[in-house]
Amino acid sequence: MTSQHLSQALRPGEDILDVDPHPELAGRQARPLRFITCGSVDDGKSTLIGRLLWDTKAVKEDQAATLRRDSTGKQNELGLPDFALLLDGLQAEREQGITIDVAYRYFSTDRRSFFVADTPGHVQYTRNMATGASTADLAVLLVDARAGLLEQTRRHATIAAMMGIRQFVLAVNKIDLNNYDEAGFQAIARAFREIALSLGVRQVTAIPVSALKGENIVTRGDDVMPWYSGPTLVEVLEKATQRTGQTTGFRLPVQRVSRPGEGFRGYQGTVAGGSIKPGDSVVVLPSGVEANVKAIVTYDLVRNAAVHGDAITLVLDRPVDVARGDMIAAIDQRPMTGRAFTARLVALSPDGVVPGKRYWLKAGSRRQRVLVRPTSQLDLSTGNWDDATYLPVNGIGVVELDFEDVAIFDSYETNRDTGAFILIDPESLNTVAGGMIDGRRSKTGRFDALPDADRATVTLPARLLEAFLKTEFARSHAGEIKVTGPEEAEGE
């Protein structure tokens, strides 16, 4: 079962570049993989990350010495230091013995380097998990082999899927304390795969591990688990794919206009989708003015092309009015522009998200005023979306956004860079929510991420319609499907 899923995760050539210009720089051939780890205190998450850092030699001797000094009396039976102390860097965390905030860790193997966002597991830290998940390509979900899946496993999986993560690893930890029981492991793996599928995540690898003993983390646990032939955790991470292929055309949110002298005018920003080369036709949004690319200027002289992720300076072939906050986009694959959108939101501040308040919204380099109206909230224990008018802290909801000026977005599903935004409270100036665009709303309130003609039509009897609209699937594919009841279908 696992090997089958691994083969899905592999997809040769999708992310690992074939060309290695520096054979001596092993491990640097691919872009770093960003992943998050989720689990509760008792699942052994700190031990797992500590084990990853320890076995890949990311922990140095003096750090280990400090650890040993700080963890007097807390060493485990293998004589290893208390890894949690390595990870929980803040005094308050050490004092309370819990992880409060997202911590970022770095380690590398011969094949790849990794950025880990270590996120706290408690319900009250949903926002921290969402923060860590926002940039991650993969989620490692931890469960205790003896306890199996918990309600919070579903919660973590739901948040991770909603934030756009499409690869899950289920680390079934403390397998040693469960007598390396294969049947128990398989049952947990099966149940988890069902949850993942219901969230639209197909790349799932379940691994039986003992973080404490280091089995199936970096090194194999064949001696004790001869029945497991799948990959170790590190092997899965090394082969995981990245969301490099954005399905939208070229996008350049303009960060600043560079005018060092009379003769030069360049637009600086990071390519947020597609690619660009001199001669390509582009449109400046929201003005709609069209131009051609004259040159891509970087410090390293001239480039013949730029791809997603590149920080560039673009020179156009004619004088046009471009300012910070504008977007330069492919002329034939434009993003959505409009004043009304629908989005999903994670409320990050104790005040929650209040209807009728004029927040600042920042997306890419564009900042503008917005009115936010929550319409439903996700019940993380059932997976249903219930009607709501207010989102409390840690709440996940669907909201309607109404702008005073034109806004420019892609749906989050098609482009994580141009479909994401944050809300800023106009008084405290704090970041109070993270949001993901589902689509544009027309005047009648209907959603139109795709033209109707390009959407799949789903016709349901009235009694199923309501239930269907509350599912995660319906929400996350809202822009791609058109849902109608029987009467409406007949009417058309």
Next chain:
Amino acid sequence: MNVIEHGRGKPPLDPHLKALENEAIHIFREVAAEFERPVMLYSIGKDSSVLLHLALKAFHPGKLPFPLVHIDTGWKFPEMITFRDEVVARHGLDLIAHTNPDGLRDNVTPFSHGSSRYTDIMKTQALKQALDMGKYDAAFGGARRDEEASRAKERIYSFRTPDHAWDPRNQRPELWSIYNGMIHTGESVRAFPLSNWTEVDIWRYIQAEKIELVPLYFAKRRKVVERDGMLVLAEDKRLELLPEEQVREEMVRFRTLGCFPLTGAVRSTATTLDEVIAELEIATVSERQGRAIDRDQSGSMEKKKREGYF
């Protein structure tokens, strides 16, 4: 797509370094665009050298749209100051060097006041003075999350109160690469473009981009004295030897650079970048081991940061 970059006689960066470079340039541009008075903290060390190089790249073909501030304690290695002045001249930079006048007046030295108080007065307080004098609302620094446990929790935009304090329990959430640059008057942000870099990344980038460094990073026979388990450079007259101490000539280099009495050398034969990197790959101690100020107590970096240290 096959991207060709006509480098300045260099092969293109590998994807890992390219991703880190792109992220840093993005942060530089975002801060420069959103804040009224940005400034870059320049400490002359390897991380600062990388930071400056990235800044030059970010704003090319224009000049840096902000000045550099160097907090000069008066106890830096002399080679650092020489190097700083050369770099400033070569790139036509606007550099402001600041020393805490109160510390000078009270004759505060690492020997007379102990490393903890000395660092507070000559570095933390001096930094606050310099930032206040320039009314800077954003300051770039070269800190990395892999350096120390409390830094692992720090945001890329690290929010500071009007008295420069950091509240680790009340940090702004930072999602995707969307940074919240909105602050009230008097508040400020420390921005860290190198947050996601590791020490190895720094060295590999220096090698790939041919970035010049202070020669102290390379091994040479230097006069040193062993004190509190640290090899202290003994080339400055102000270092008073204790009775049992003896100056020896040893082949040493520095992994980090700070104030010479507080920065330990390591025994090394690495005289080139390749050799330094090779040494680093098998290193078993972290670079901050040579820093006296980190070792005062567990959690001492967090304490200093809360008080306004970088």
